[in-house]
Amino acid sequence: MSTSTTTAGDRPPAAPRTREATARGRVLPFPITGQEIVLIGVIVVLWVALSLATPAFLTSGSIVPLFVATAPVALIGIGMTVIIITGGIDVSVGSIVMVCSVVVAQQLVASDLSLPVAVLLSVAVGGVLGSVNGVLIAYGRVHAIIITFGTANLFRFLGLQLFGGTTVNGIPDTLAVFGRGEAGRTLGVPHSFLLMVVIAALAWYYLRHTAGGRHLYAIGGDANAARLAGVKVQRRVLLAYVLTGLLTGLAACFVIAQGTATLAPNVGDGMELAAIAAVVIGGTSIMGGRGSVLGTVLGALLVQTVTSGVTQLNWPSQLASLFIGIFILIAVGADLLRQRARRTT
Amino acid sequence: MTDSPATGATDAAPASPSGPGAAQERLSVRGISKRFGAVRAIRNADTTVHVGEVHALVGENGAGKSTLIKILSGAESADTGEITFDGRPVTINGTADAIRLGIATVYQEPQLFPDLTVAENVFTGREITRRGRVDWAAQNAKVVELLELIGLPARYATVPVSELSIAEQQQVSIAKALGGDARVLILDEPSAILTGSEIEVLFGVVRRLAASGVSIIYISHRLDELFEIADRVTVMRDGETVGTWPIGELTVRRIVELMVGGILEDTPAEHAVAEAEPRLVLEGLGAEGEFADVDVAVRPGEIVSLYGLVGSGAAEIAETVYGMRRATAGRILLDGRPIAPRSPREAKKLGIALLPADRKGQGMFSFQSIAFNISAGHLPLLSRLGVWVDRRRERDVAREFIERLSVKTPHERQPVSAMSGGNAQKVVLARQLVERPQVLVLAEPTQGVDVGAKEEIHKIIRSLADEGTAVLIVTSDLAEAIRVSDRLQVVRGGTTTVEYGRGATQSDVLAAAAGALEQEAA
Numbered sequence: 001m002s003t004s005t006t007t008a009g010d011r012p013p014a015a016p017r018t019r020e021a022t023a024r025g026r027v028l029p030f031p032i033t034g035q036e037i038v039l040i041g042v043i044v045v046l047w048v049a050l051s052l053a054t055p056a057f058l059t060s061g062s063i064v065p066l067f068v069a070t071a072p073v074a075l076i077g078i079g080m081t082v083i084i085i086t087g088g089i090d091v092s093v094g095s096i097v098m099v100c101s102v103v104v105a106q107q108l109v110a111s112d113l114s115l116p117v118a119v120l121l122s123v124a125v126g127g128v129l130g131s132v133n134g135v136l137i138a139y140g141r142v143h144a145i146i147i148t149f150g151t152a153n154l155f156r157f158l159g160l161q162l163f164g165g166t167t168v169n170g171i172p173d174t175l176a177v178f179g180r181g182e183a184g185r186t187l188g189v190p191h192s193f194l195l196m197v198v199i200a201a202l203a204w205y206y207l208r209h210t211a212g213g214r215h216l217y218a219i220g221g222d223a224n225a226a227r228l229a230g231v232k233v234q235r236r237v238l239l240a241y242v243l244t245g246l247l248t249g250l251a252a253c254f255v256i257a258q259g260t261a262t263l264a265p266n267v268g269d270g271m272e273l274a275a276i277a278a279v280v281i282g283g284t285s286i287m288g289g290r291g292s293v294l295g296t297v298l299g300a301l302l303v304q305t306v307t308s309g310v311t312q313l314n315w316p317s318q319l320a321s322l323f324i325g326i327f328i329l330i331a332v333g334a335d336l337l338r339q340r341a342r343r344t345t
Numbered sequence: 346m347t348d349s350p351a352t353g354a355t356d357a358a359p360a361s362p363s364g365p366g367a368a369q370e371r372l373s374v375r376g377i378s379k380r381f382g383a384v385r386a387i388r389n390a391d392t393t394v395h396v397g398e399v400h401a402l403v404g405e406n407g408a409g410k411s412t413l414i415k416i417l418s419g420a421e422s423a424d425t426g427e428i429t430f431d432g433r434p435v436t437i438n439g440t441a442d443a444i445r446l447g448i449a450t451v452y453q454e455p456q457l458f459p460d461l462t463v464a465e466n467v468f469t470g471r472e473i474t475r476r477g478r479v480d481w482a483a484q485n486a487k488v489v490e491l492l493e494l495i496g497l498p499a500r501y502a503t504v505p506v507s508e509l510s511i512a513e514q515q516q517v518s519i520a521k522a523l524g525g526d527a528r529v530l531i532l533d534e535p536s537a538i539l540t541g542s543e544i545e546v547l548f549g550v551v552r553r554l555a556a557s558g559v560s561i562i563y564i565s566h567r568l569d570e571l572f573e574i575a576d577r578v579t580v581m582r583d584g585e586t587v588g589t590w591p592i593g594e595l596t597v598r599r600i601v602e603l604m605v606g607g608i609l610e611d612t613p614a615e616h617a618v619a620e621a622e623p624r625l626v627l628e629g630l631g632a633e634g635e636f637a638d639v640d641v642a643v644r645p646g647e648i649v650s651l652y653g654l655v656g657s658g659a660a661e662i663a664e665t666v667y668g669m670r671r672a673t674a675g676r677i678l679l680d681g682r683p684i685a686p687r688s689p690r691e692a693k694k695l696g697i698a699l700l701p702a703d704r705k706g707q708g709m710f711s712f713q714s715i716a717f718n719i720s721a722g723h724l725p726l727l728s729r730l731g732v733w734v735d736r737r738r739e740r741d742v743a744r745e746f747i748e749r750l751s752v753k754t755p756h757e758r759q760p761v762s763a764m765s766g767g768n769a770q771k772v773v774l775a776r777q778l779v780e781r782p783q784v785l786v787l788a789e790p791t792q793g794v795d796v797g798a799k800e801e802i803h804k805i806i807r808s809l810a811d812e813g814t815a816v817l818i819v820t821s822d823l824a825e826a827i828r829v830s831d832r833l834q835v836v837r838g839g840t841t842t843v844e845y846g847r848g849a850t851q852s853d854v855l856a857a858a859a860g861a862l863e864q865e866a867a
Contacts, residue, residue, distance in 0.1 A: 209479055211472035214461070218469045221458030228440060228456060229521075230470030290460040 032294065035283035035334060039298040043305060050309045057312060064190055066308050068180050068258060071192035072097075072251035074300035076271060077278040078196075078203050079130075079244025081296045084279055085207070086240050087220040087288025088137060088144035093248045093275055095155035096129045097268030100252035102159055105168040105263045108175075108256075115174050123249035129155055130245015134238035152272070160265060168263040171256065178257035192254045197297070199247070204293045216240065220288025277324060278303055281331045287339070302327065369396045370432060371560045372417070372448070372529050377426035378584075379412050386412040388584040390426070394529065399551060399561045401571045401592075404581030405604055405823075410564055413581070414531050417562070418450040419443035449522035450531040455514040459507035463497075463517050464488040466506055467524045491520040494557075495550045512543035519550060523559075530554060531562045536570060537656035548574050566654045568597045569860030582606050601855045618647045618831050624680055624815040625697075625784045627666070631674035635661040636839035639675070643784070643815040648806065650818040650826040653836030654858055662836065663788050663819040667699040668692035679784070696783035700774055700790055716743035716757045719775045746775035750805055774805060785809060787818045791825055803829045823855055 051058040076093050083090050100122045107113050107121060129151075136147045176183040178192040185191060207213040215236050218226040227233050255267060282299030284291025303324055310320040373393040379386045387409040394400045404410050415421040417428070419440040428435055430446050437443050443450075457466050464485050473480045473487070489499040495516050506514060515535060522530055532551070536544045551574055555561055563575060571578060571592060578595060580587040580603040587603050623642035631637035636658035643649045653659030664670040666677060668686030676683045679695060686692035689699065716739050743757040750771040770790065790806065791799040806829055810816050820826050826833050833845045835857045843857045 210477055211474055211479055214465055214472065214479060215469070217461055218458045218465075221460055222456065225456035225458065226469065230441070230444070285460075289458065 033283055033292065035331070036292070036295050036298060039282065039295065039302060043298065043302055046302075046305050046309060050305075050312065054312050057309075060188055062308070062312065064185065064188065065180055066304055067193040068184065068190045069308070070300050070304040071178075071190070071196045072254040072258075073271065073274045073278055073303070074297050075196045075199065075247050075251040075254070076244070076275040077282075077296040077300050078200055078293050079240075079247040080275045080279045081282070081284050081291055081293050082203070082207070082216060082240045083144070083244055084276075084284050084286060085216050085220045085288060085291045086237055087223065088237065088240065089276070089286075090133060090148045090241060090244055091145060091272045091276075092129070092133060092148040092152035092155055093244065094268045094270060094272040095152045095159060096126055096245060096248045097252045097255060097271050098159035098265070099129060099155050099162070100125045100249045101256050101263060101267050102162045102168060102265075104252065105171050105256055106162065108171050109168060112172060113174065115177065118174055119250065119253050122253050123246050126245040126247070126249020126252065127242055128245070130242045130248065131238070133245070134241030137241060138234040138237040159268075163265045167265070169261065171261045171263060173261075175253050175257035178254045180258055184257065192257070195250075200293050200297050207293060212236065212239075217289055220285075220290070222289075274300075274303060277328055280335075281327050283331065283335075285335050285339075286332065287335075299331075370394075371396045371430070373429045374413075374417075375427050375429075377413065377416060377423045377428075379409075379416060379421065379424050385584055387416075387423075390581070390584075390586045392579045392586050392589055394560045394562060395577075396560055397555050397558045398576040399555050399563055399574055400589075401563045401565065401575035401578040402581065403565065403568065403571070403578060403600060403604060408581040408604070409584040410581055411533070414450065414533060414562065414564065417443065417448055417529075418531060419448075444525055447526055447528035448531065449525060449527035449529070451515070451518045451522050451533065451535060453534045453537060455511070455518045457506045457514055457517060457521070460505055462503050462505055463492070463509075463520075464502045466517060467491060467521045469521075471525065487524075488520070491523060494523070494553065495520050496546060496553075510543075512539050512546065515539065515547070516550060519554075523554070527559060529560045529562065531564075533564050534566065534656075535563070536565055536567055537654075544570065567860060568600050568856075571600070572597075580604055597859055598852065598856050601852050601859065605851055605855065618644060618810075621645050622681065623678075625666070625817065626678040626681075627662070627675065628678060629675035630662070630665065630672050630677065632661060632665055632670055633673045635670070636836075637674065638840050639836075640841055641817070641834060643817050645783075645813045645815050646810050647832070648810050648816040648818065648830045650820055650830035650833045651836050651841070652820055652823060652826040652833055652854060652858060654821055657821075657836045657858070658839035659819045659821070659836040660788060663699070663786050663817070666692070666784075666786050666817065667697060698782035698785045700770075700785070700787040714758045714760055715747065715752070715754060715772050716740055718772050719743050719746055719779065742779065743775075746772075746778065750775055751801060770802060771805070774802065778805075778809065781809075781812065782814055784815045784817065787816065787820075789820055789822070790818060791822065799825070823851055823858075827851060827854065 047058065056062050076097075080090060080093065103125050104113075104118050104122045108118060113121065133144075133148055133151055136142070136151070137144045140147065173179070173183075178184060178195075180190075207216065215226065215231045218229065218231055219233050219236055223233055251271075252268075256263065259267075278299035279291070279296050280286060280299070281302060282292070282295025282297070284295060306323045306327075307320045310317060310323070371394050375391055377390040378388055390409065390413050392400075392402075402410050402413070412421065416423045417437065419437045419442050422438055428437060430448075435442075435446060437446070437448075458469065461469070464481070467488050468484050473483045475483075485502045488502045492499055492501055497513060497516055497520075501509070501513070501517075506517060509517065519530070519532075519535075535547055539547060548570075551561055551563070555576075563571075565571060575592045577589055577591050578600065579589040580600065582604055583606075587606075621644045624645045625641075625643040627639050627641040630639040630641075639662055641649060641651065641662075651659045651662060661670060665672050666686075668688045668691050671687070672685070677685065679697070684695055686695060686697065692699070719739075719742060740757060746752070747754060747757060752768050752771045752775075754768065774790070785806075787806065791802050803825070806816055806818070818826070818830060827849055831847060833849060833854065834841045835843045835845075835854060837858055837860065843854075845854060
């Protein structure tokens with residue numbers, strides 16, 4: 001505001017060089033937000049406290065399952081982050097997990113699919129269901145929560161129909177590379193978690209460094225202004241839901257691998273809420289326009305740490321719900337405070 | 346600006362002050378017209394914008410200014426007429442065409458993404474990429490140049506827009522518009538949301554841009570500022586361009602006369618107000634950053650209007666009286682007792698009723714029936730033991746008001762959403778009348794209402810005043826302010842300035858609101 005009287009005439013000749021210097025410096029806000037640092041702190045404190053309380057905690061026998069269990073929720077959470085950044089939401093992912101896993105499990109039993117085919121099948125089914133959401137939301141102009149609430153029930157019907165009132169039994173261990181057992185890790189690192197981290201890194205790069213990724217933030221900030229600026233709003237939104245469907249399909253493979261040889265119709269129950277919880281705790285604004293994949297992965301890790309911790313301390317399991325609820329409210333409160341602080345400036 | 350004295354009649358190509366070779370045509374429109382359904386928004390628009398000039402476009406609300414700029418920016422397409430750009434005839438179908446020609450528009454409200462940095466905002470939709478990756482360094486270097494041009498510090502390139510002030514955000518909007526190599530920049534009331542010193546900054550930017558050859562179409566209701574910034578002025582009235590004049594041949598008063606035309610001054614109905622102690626007094630009322638030193642007194646049975654243009658602070662004054670905003674200075678007296686309503690509910694308890702300006706957002710339950718809309722907020726009065734709503738009484742009250750206000754509707758169960766603007770407004774007004782308030786505050790009571798209904802609403806307001814209600818109207822419709830009020834105060838720059846009694850002329854008041862007093866004093 002203060003200095004604005006410099007005219008084009010009296011610009012010093014050295015200006016271009018200093019300008020370039022500024023440009024080379026920080027070109028984006030710092031990659032890790034305050035909330036993510038706080039999350040890392042909370043997770044570290046919890047881990048230290050848990051390992052003091054139960055010596056078994058920080059051993060590989062306990063920490064590896066924690067990472068394995070985090071992987072599917074975090075994977076869905078990555079897609080959910082993209083969606084929530086655009087200002088949408090997808091409450092149908094739990095039902096998508098159910099449909100994908102029953103299709104794949106039945107095909108594994110019936111035609112003994114190979115690993116790549118099973119994974120591709122699951123991802124493809126997830127992609128199709130995600131594109132149903134995406135088309136309805138991008139072109140139907142109805143709010144995402146209404147659409148996905150509707151499709152959640154449709155997909156659920158589809159899944160229950162496929163289950164046919166019973167469980168799928170005798171599933172071969174084709175997907176064991178993603179499981180909790182020895183086959184599921186290399187040098188002690190679980191494959192599912194590793195794969196999730198790789199995908200998270202790609203998503204992080206996409207969101208942060210490509211035009212398409214930045215457009216998602218623009219859409220969440222002000223969809224109309226984005227349209228006026230020439231952003232292909234509908235295509236981006238469609239893409240976000242398809243991406244989430246694909247990732248959810250992969251997550252369904254993790255879920256089958258982590259279970260027993262039997263798949264019951266309650267598979268996927270509540271996963272949409274777990275994923276949304278991870279996203280919100282990770283600092284992504286539910287209003288859209290702000291958020292990061294790193295936060296979501298940390299959020300998923302925190303949620304899983306709380307769940308495992310409560311189990312290992314032999315506390316009543318409902319306490320996990322209490323703690324996760326508190327974390328969500330704190331995260332949403334922090335978001336609200338930020339919004340309010342912005343409005344008053 | 347120009348100092349060429351007004352000599353003789355206005356000619357087609359007046360001397361422009363932008364130096365030699367100016368007066369070169371950039372954009373010209375001929376015989377443009379546009380209809381929206383039965384409404385002819387533009388009948389005939391003709392004007393020419395030169396290279397490197399600041400061309401002001403003025404006219405009353407509804408004169409067709411915004412439709413014309415929508416046509417130029419591609420948001421609407423014209424029904425007839427032709428547009429030429431640099432001498433070539435062009436068609437503008439959609440915003441993409443306008444952007445390709447280099448016509449950029451900055452709307453009144455900043456169209457920005459709060460969580461993205463300034464550089465990202467400027468480049469949204471046309472990112473510089475290298476191998477699929479956004480080239481941040483290249484973008485930032487370009488933005489730093491733009492920031493320098495518009496007078497913002499270079500370090501703002503990487504600051505999220507949400508951390509900037511409104512004025513700075515507007516400058517960023519201009520930078521964003523310029524990012525696409527704009528040759529015509531349309532600024533739609535850029536000064537409406539800015540304070541004095543911020544406007545100076547804006548003017549600096551506009552002058553610099555014009556000097557670099559950008560043509561600027563500048564829309565404003567603050568006529569006095571045109572004398573600081575504009576080279577030429579095109580006046581619109583009733584969907585037609587009246588003409589274009591160099592600013593040196595005009596005064597605020599002259600522009601107003603051109604805006605309202607010869608026809609003016611309808612005689613308002615007589616309305617007697619008994620001498621009495623004022624019921625509502627605003628004494629040196631102020632709210633940080635909104636308005637200050639507001640002095641108003643309304644007697645029982647009196648209708649007082651606060652007339653002000655958008656951004657003048659008049660609407661905020663009304664909201665403060667009704668408890669939607671807190672005053673930070675001065676006081677509000679009701680029958681001599683100081684009050685400080687903290688919510689509309691408290692204000693209502695004190696006997697102050699409000700007819701909000703934003704009917705759809707604040708005033709109506711669109712999907713509900715007329716009866717529901719009238720009784721909402723008064724249900725205890727219409728209930729047995731204050732619990733069960735007495736449906737029959739609700740219906741009777743609704744019917745009574747439908748008749749009294751001549752609301753055109755088949756029955757009281759009709760949903761408000763199915764009614765015309767004027768009739769819906771009568772219903773919202775009826776709600777306030779159920780409890781016959783001591784003070785009624787009306788914000789833009791006839792906005793978007795057709796002429797016949799307008800007259801009826803004015804009649805209702807007058808009859809309410811006759812029953813002893815003190816009425817305070819906040820309006821930007823000058824004809825209405827003059828017609829309906831016993832006294833009229835002009836709000837300008839967040840404070841009450843001149844007061845007029847019955848018989849004020851439209852051009853006097855409009856000139857005062859637009860800043861003629863300052864100009865004539867200077």
